[in-house]
Amino acid sequence: MKWIKSFQTLFPSVTYDQNLSEVPARDTRWDCLLDPNVACTCCDQPFGKLLSFAYLSPQIWADDMAPNVNAAFHATDQDILCEDFCRLNAKNYVRAILCLPLEGYDVPIVIGIWVLLEDDYLDRYITSFATDTQADIGPLFGWMANSIGNHPAPTPVILHPQNDRQRPLAQIAFEDHPLYVAQLDGLTFDQFETILQSCGHNLPKAD
Numbered sequence: 001m002k003w004i005k006s007f008q009t010l011f012p013s014v015t016y017d018q019n020l021s022e023v024p025a026r027d028t029r030w031d032c033l034l035d036p037n038v039a040c041t042c043c044d045q046p047f048g049k050l051l052s053f054a055y056l057s058p059q060i061w062a063d064d065m066a067p068n069v070n071a072a073f074h075a076t077d078q079d080i081l082c083e084d085f086c087r088l089n090a091k092n093y094v095r096a097i098l099c100l101p102l103e104g105y106d107v108p109i110v111i112g113i114w115v116l117l118e119d120d121y122l123d124r125y126i127t128s129f130a131t132d133t134q135a136d137i138g139p140l141f142g143w144m145a146n147s148i149g150n151h152p153a154p155t156p157v158i159l160h161p162q163n164d165r166q167r168p169l170a171q172i173a174f175e176d177h178p179l180y181v182a183q184l185d186g187l188t189f190d191q192f193e194t195i196l197q198s199c200g201h202n203l204p205k206a207d
Contacts, residue, residue, distance in 0.1 A: 027104050027189045041202040050196055054112025057081050058093045058145035059153050074126075084129075084167070086114060092122045093145055096159055096170045100179065103186035109195070113170060115142040115159055125161065125168075134161040134168075144170060149195040151179055 039046050056067070061081060073085040080086070086093040098111045117125060121140040128134040140161070143154035156173040172180040182191060193203055 029189045030102075030104050040196075042200060045201075048107075050201060051107055052110040053199060054095075055114060055146045058086055058088065058114040058116070059147060060145070061086060061088055085126075092117055092119070094122070094125060094142075094159075094168070096157075096168045098144070098148070098157075098170045100182050101186040102192055103188050105186075109187065109192065111148065111195075112167075113148075114145040115157060115168075115170060116145050116154065117142045117159075121159075125159075128161070130165075132164050134165070135163045137161055140168075141173070142170075144172075147198070148179060149191060149198050151177070155179070 036046060036048070040050060057063075063081070065081065068080060068082045070082045070084050073080055073082045073087065077087075079088050084095045093114045093116050096113050096115045098113050099108045100111070101108045117140060121142065124137050125134075125140060128137050138161075140159040142157055142159055144157045145153050147153045148155070155177065157170045158173050159168040159170055161168045172183055174180060178191070182188075187195070196203060
């Protein structure tokens with residue numbers, strides 16, 4: 001039950017029936033990617049550096065402008081993109097982290113995402129944002145505002161605020177969503193490849 005234990009480390013308050021998941025056989029296609037000399041064929045980045053990336057804005061944000069400092073978000077009611085907050089068409093978004101284990105590999109893929117929050121949840125989040133004990137406000141429901149691989153936005157998520165001014169961790173909320181299953185069992189090699197390809201990367205083919 002390796003992946004369940006790993007997921008419960010991130011979300012200790014969430015419980016699962018461990019009979020629902022089994023540790024799968026290792027996909028040998030991972031082997032070529034574990035070679036430090038193997039790199040993406042389009043950007044020449046080694047495999048390890050592809051395990052962490054972030055979306056710079058919600059998917060529907062069309063402007064490529066650099067983000068403002070967070071204080072600017074509170075100084076206007078207009079559309080704005082900041083380091084940790086975004087407002088577009090009177091809807092508000094916050095930055096979060098989505099961690100997905102990889103089936104047969106010890107290191108997860110870490111994706112910086114944006115999550116739409118309703119006003120009540122946003123108020124709780126903003127009020128506690130500058131504190132070191134933000135986890136005390138408890139989980140918040142929202143909608144992931146970035147597509148992940150071939151899984152289109154929006155996707156329902158539960159945000160788990162973190163202490164020490166760390167960005168919140170996102171948990172896929174619906175059990176029938178493929179990424180919910182991936183949280184437990186890990187992304188398959190094919191799912192992982194699809195996610196990277198959606199970001200413009202091309203993985204070398206295993207022999």
